Amino acid sequence: MAAGVAAWLPFARAAAIGWMPVANCPMPLAPADKNKRQDELIVLNVSGRRFQTWRTTLERYPDTLLGSTEKEFFFNEDTKEYFFDRDPEVFRCVLNFYRTGKLHYPRYECISAYDDELAFYGILPEIIGDCCYEEYKDRKRENAERLMDDNDSENNQESMPSLSFRQTMWRAFENPHTSTLALVFYYVTGFFIAVSVITNVVETVPCGTVPGSKELPCGERYSVAFFCLDTACVMIFTVEYLLRLFAAPSRYRFVRSVMSIIDVVAIMPYYIGLVMTNNEDVSGAFVTLRVFRVFRIFKFSRHSQGLRILGYTLKSCASELGFLLFSLTMAIIIFATVMFYAEKGSSASKFTSIPASFWYTIVTMTTLGYGDMVPKTIAGKIFGSICSLSGVLVIALPVPVIVSNFSRIYHQNQRADKRRAQKKARLARIRVAKTGSSNAYLHSKRNGLLTEALELMGTPEEEHVGKSTSLIESQHHHLLHCLEKTTNHEFIDEQMFEQNCMESSMQNYPSTRSPSLSSHPGLTTTCCSRRSKKTTHLPNSNLPATRLRSMQELSTIHIQGSEQPSLTTSRSSLNLKADDGLRPNCKTSQITTAIISIPTPPALTPEGESRPPPASPGPNTNIPSIASNVVKVSAL
Amino acid sequence: MWAEGESEGLQTLGIVVVLCSSLKLLHYLRLIDLSDDKIEDELEMTMVCHRPEGLEQLEAQTNFTKRELQVLYRGFKNECPSGVVNEETFKQIYAQFFPHGDASMYAHYLFHAFDITQTGSVKFEDFVTALSILLRGTVHEKLRWTFNLYDINKDGYINKEEMMDIVKAIYDMMGKYTYPVLKEDTPRQHVDVFFQKMDKNKDGIVTLDEFLESCQEDDNIMRSLQLFQNVM
Numbered sequence: 001m002a003a004g005v006a007a008w009l010p011f012a013r014a015a016a017i018g019w020m021p022v023a024n025c026p027m028p029l030a031p032a033d034k035n036k037r038q039d040e041l042i043v044l045n046v047s048g049r050r051f052q053t054w055r056t057t058l059e060r061y062p063d064t065l066l067g068s069t070e071k072e073f074f075f076n077e078d079t080k081e082y083f084f085d086r087d088p089e090v091f092r093c094v095l096n097f098y099r100t101g102k103l104h105y106p107r108y109e110c111i112s113a114y115d116d117e118l119a120f121y122g123i124l125p126e127i128i129g130d131c132c133y134e135e136y137k138d139r140k141r142e143n144a145e146r147l148m149d150d151n152d153s154e155n156n157q158e159s160m161p162s163l164s165f166r167q168t169m170w171r172a173f174e175n176p177h178t179s180t181l182a183l184v185f186y187y188v189t190g191f192f193i194a195v196s197v198i199t200n201v202v203e204t205v206p207c208g209t210v211p212g213s214k215e216l217p218c219g220e221r222y223s224v225a226f227f228c229l230d231t232a233c234v235m236i237f238t239v240e241y242l243l244r245l246f247a248a249p250s251r252y253r254f255v256r257s258v259m260s261i262i263d264v265v266a267i268m269p270y271y272i273g274l275v276m277t278n279n280e281d282v283s284g285a286f287v288t289l290r291v292f293r294v295f296r297i298f299k300f301s302r303h304s305q306g307l308r309i310l311g312y313t314l315k316s317c318a319s320e321l322g323f324l325l326f327s328l329t330m331a332i333i334i335f336a337t338v339m340f341y342a343e344k345g346s347s348a349s350k351f352t353s354i355p356a357s358f359w360y361t362i363v364t365m366t367t368l369g370y371g372d373m374v375p376k377t378i379a380g381k382i383f384g385s386i387c388s389l390s391g392v393l394v395i396a397l398p399v400p401v402i403v404s405n406f407s408r409i410y411h412q413n414q415r416a417d418k419r420r421a422q423k424k425a426r427l428a429r430i431r432v433a434k435t436g437s438s439n440a441y442l443h444s445k446r447n448g449l450l451t452e453a454l455e456l457m458g459t460p461e462e463e464h465v466g467k468s469t470s471l472i473e474s475q476h477h478h479l480l481h482c483l484e485k486t487t488n489h490e491f492i493d494e495q496m497f498e499q500n501c502m503e504s505s506m507q508n509y510p511s512t513r514s515p516s517l518s519s520h521p522g523l524t525t526t527c528c529s530r531r532s533k534k535t536t537h538l539p540n541s542n543l544p545a546t547r548l549r550s551m552q553e554l555s556t557i558h559i560q561g562s563e564q565p566s567l568t569t570s571r572s573s574l575n576l577k578a579d580d581g582l583r584p585n586c587k588t589s590q591i592t593t594a595i596i597s598i599p600t601p602p603a604l605t606p607e608g609e610s611r612p613p614p615a616s617p618g619p620n621t622n623i624p625s626i627a628s629n630v631v632k633v634s635a636l
Numbered sequence: 637m638w639a640e641g642e643s644e645g646l647q648t649l650g651i652v653v654v655l656c657s658s659l660k661l662l663h664y665l666r667l668i669d670l671s672d673d674k675i676e677d678e679l680e681m682t683m684v685c686h687r688p689e690g691l692e693q694l695e696a697q698t699n700f701t702k703r704e705l706q707v708l709y710r711g712f713k714n715e716c717p718s719g720v721v722n723e724e725t726f727k728q729i730y731a732q733f734f735p736h737g738d739a740s741m742y743a744h745y746l747f748h749a750f751d752i753t754q755t756g757s758v759k760f761e762d763f764v765t766a767l768s769i770l771l772r773g774t775v776h777e778k779l780r781w782t783f784n785l786y787d788i789n790k791d792g793y794i795n796k797e798e799m800m801d802i803v804k805a806i807y808d809m810m811g812k813y814t815y816p817v818l819k820e821d822t823p824r825q826h827v828d829v830f831f832q833k834m835d836k837n838k839d840g841i842v843t844l845d846e847f848l849e850s851c852q853e854d855d856n857i858m859r860s861l862q863l864f865q866n867v868m
Contacts, residue, residue, distance in 0.1 A: 008711060011763070012733045013864050014770035015746050017778055018785045019806060020860045021851055022830060027860040039707065100714075342646050382650040434735040479733065482863075487807055487826075489814040491736055497813040 009475055016482050023486035031474040043081035044095070049088040050081070057098050060472075064122040066098065090117040097123065105132035111139040126429060133422065169247035186303070189240055193299045196233040199226060200293050234270040237263065237296075259302060266296040328365075331394055335361045335387040342380040349376065360384075365391025435493075442493055444477050686719035688760040698764050699772035705764065712760055720757040723747050737811030745805060749785040771864060776848070778861050783847050794834075794842040799827045 020027070042058070044051045044066075061067040076083045084091070090109060094117065097103040105114065105128055118125055128136050163171070172182035203219030203226055219226050241263045248254035269289040301307040314321070336357035343351040350373040351357045360373040364387050375384045484490050492500075688694065688709070695702055716725060723744065730743035750758045750766050769777045784790070788798045803823045810818065834842045834850045851857045 008715065008729050009733070010708070010771070011767060012730065014767055015730075017770050017861060017864065018742075018746065018749075018782055020857055020863075021779075021782055021786075021834075021847075022803060022806065022826070023856070023860065024826075024829065026856045027863055030863055342650075377646075379646040379650050382647070382654070386650075386653070437735045476733065480736075482860075483734070483806070483809060487810055487822075489807075489810055489816060489818060489822075491810070492813050492815045494813055496815070497817075500815065500817070 009472060009479075013475065013479050016479055019482065019486040023482075025485050025488065027485055028478065028481050031471070031478050044091075045076070045079070045081045045083045046086055046088045046091045047084070049091075051091065051095055053095065053098070060098060060101075061123075062473075066094075066121060068122075070122075086120060087113065087117060090114060094118075094121050094123065097127070102129040103127050103132075104129060105136040107135060111136070111143050115140075130426065133426075134418065137418070137422065166247050167249070169243065170249060173244055173247060185240075189236065190300070190303050192233050192236045193296055193303075195229065196237075196293070196296050199229050199233070200296075230270060233296075234267050237267045237299075241267070259299075262295055262298045262301075265292050266299060269293050328394065331365065331390065332358055332361045335365070335383065335390075338383045339375060339380060339387070342377055342383050343375055346376040346380070351375075351380075361387060364388045366395055367391060438491065439493060440473065441477050441480050442491060444473070445481070445491075686759055688719070694761065694764060697761075698768035700764065700768055708764060708767070709760060712763060720759050721763070722757050726750075726758065734809045734811075736813065737809045739809045741801070741805035741808055745785060745788060745802060748788070749781070775852075775858070775861060779848050779851050780844065783844050792844065794847070795840060796827060796831060799830060799842075800824065803827050803830075 039054050039056050041052050042055050044053070058066045058071075065071055071082055074082045074084055089106070090113070093104055093106060103123065103125075115125065125136065171178050172185070176182045176186035204217050206215045207218035207221045208215075241260070244260070244263075245251060245254060254260055269292050272289055301311065333354075336354050339360060340351050340354045340357045343349045343357075351360065356373075360375075363370050363373075364384060367388060369388075375381050480491065691702055691705060694700075694705055698705075700708070712721075713719070715721075715729060721729075726747045727740045727743040730746065731739045733739070747758065748754070750762055752762055752765075766781070769781050773781070783794070786794045786798060786802050788801060800823060803826050807818060807823050807826075812818075831840075831842070833854070834846055836846045836849065
């Protein structure tokens, strides 16, 4: 529950009067206001700067330093104020957190100093409000990366003693500066990539004429030499690929990576060519395969950081480029269609079809204007001019915008991803807070049960087991308890709910047990078929068992006289749980476990309640009588 | 196949296109104005700031002391700096107290019970007046207020549908994870029991007198009405 609305708790409790006529059972007593005192101002002196606030403001968050009794350690008797020898700037944010319920992160503040202060005051940084959370996380990540870089550079200088041969090889491949051998290997492969690429290029240059035949490209003239060069390069590349494959920590992942695919594609044509030299039919395909040799140039990207960044940028802006392409395509199709129909009238028109007009449109829109296709009709010329004007706008204008968009959208995408990831974390936080407050209620309910049970057993001096809840919390829990009473249903947590459902579905209800069951012979096994007010014995014997499973304390439970087939299971689980329930500070030596029977009259009398409402005098007298029927299940 | 008229037609089409685009260009240059769509600017209606009447007046009108009014106002102003609560804020605040289930319907009915003048917003005076009745009022006043809460359409009678709505809203606050599991007709049964008790002349509606009478007969209700005496 946010502390800001703690001020509205009186209103919520007052509004609970609206439930009273509807409720059919008596309400629990309100928690007594033991130490009610008038709200007072307290002075917090932080390194000389005095802050003043109401005491109740600080008590909104009882699990922080300022909200708990821990601040008493800082109380200065002489000046009657709390003195903290800490940073007053950050304290301002901390105090605002108490006032408004939102923790902000000031941008000028150093992240580690801020973290230190939050840790001192016992505030978790996760509570930082959404307005500042992103900034905080960014700074934190930068800091962490900086620390990691520092650590890495420290680590790199030491020698890593126990790396296996395979790991050293992988490190050598990934980071050529680790050893001289790696550097040599790096340069050698680089050289051979360059040689291979140049060979491919020079191969096609016309190389002078052999007398008696037409001009030959160098590749055919010096084919042996080129073949040797190619073989040498491919050898080197193959060896390199196999070595990388051997050294990779995760071979499967390596095989799937882009670089390895490029490697494979670069050397495949050679081997395929070796296999297929004599087959004339596929020589056409073989020639095509040679094109893939140009992919060897991409191997340079291992050597060049810039290429990798460019590739990554293109990949991340792929959607924007795709959209540009799509809009261009739309424009091209529109104009091509228009030009085709405009030029259809003229004779000897080159615009023979719409796809043929595509070429004209593209050439015009990119302002190339080859001139191989020109419109001849007036309409064609008008549309052609519109086409070229719009081409200027469509292509030339967005290019610098897109270039700047690259960086902007790139960062935006990153931020959007971050926000999406943080959204999940944020929702999880909200859910945790919600379940936290609901769990706090269930927890305090059990604790309240325990304390009342202990009180009933005559140990009044027992201190509060479990953490003492603040007044606001106890009032809030009282409110929830009233709601439970109004509706005759109880809050349980999710696991309990599912356990109940599972158990009820696993049960075979004996139909002769109670009169209320006999009217429903065909009880299905889903728990939703269970009527809420059917006070059957069977579910109830489960109920205390399951409740005991969740409650880790003793409670007086009365074991039913009638035997139930399920009782064995419940008893065994009772045994199990009561063992855990042994508390060191419990003074009673025997563990008495008993299930309080449910009064059989139907309608809306409360079901198994081990905490009798103190307001009504009736059940109070039952407790001693029930206690006398207790079956002591000992030696657990 | 293609008559001369076709390319003529296309020529006119071209001229039309040129004209339209030039008009649009002039519009963008704001030399002429062609727009007829109204831009909806969402004015923030909640910039109203309301200040309550003086402390002495409120003290006279309600059963609270000055100190208590101060504490109440501080909390109120903290959550609603503009001085009024609208239904959304009300629902959010109320939902924070009931994390298990959905408190919006009950908060809706509650809001309309607080908003006596049905203006759609609750000022501090309304808030404090209602609280004064609930916490410091006589039994009669409390029961009358509760009757007003249940009477959704404020016609002076509670019929079964209204009661169903209220009870359903209360059950909604419990959420899904309850023991025993909430069945579909649990609220209906609850309402039936209520009506059996309250509706004296069995005419299907509960009037204020029937309500007051039945409540005063029931000890549980009387006792629980006194429960929140010391809330402030």
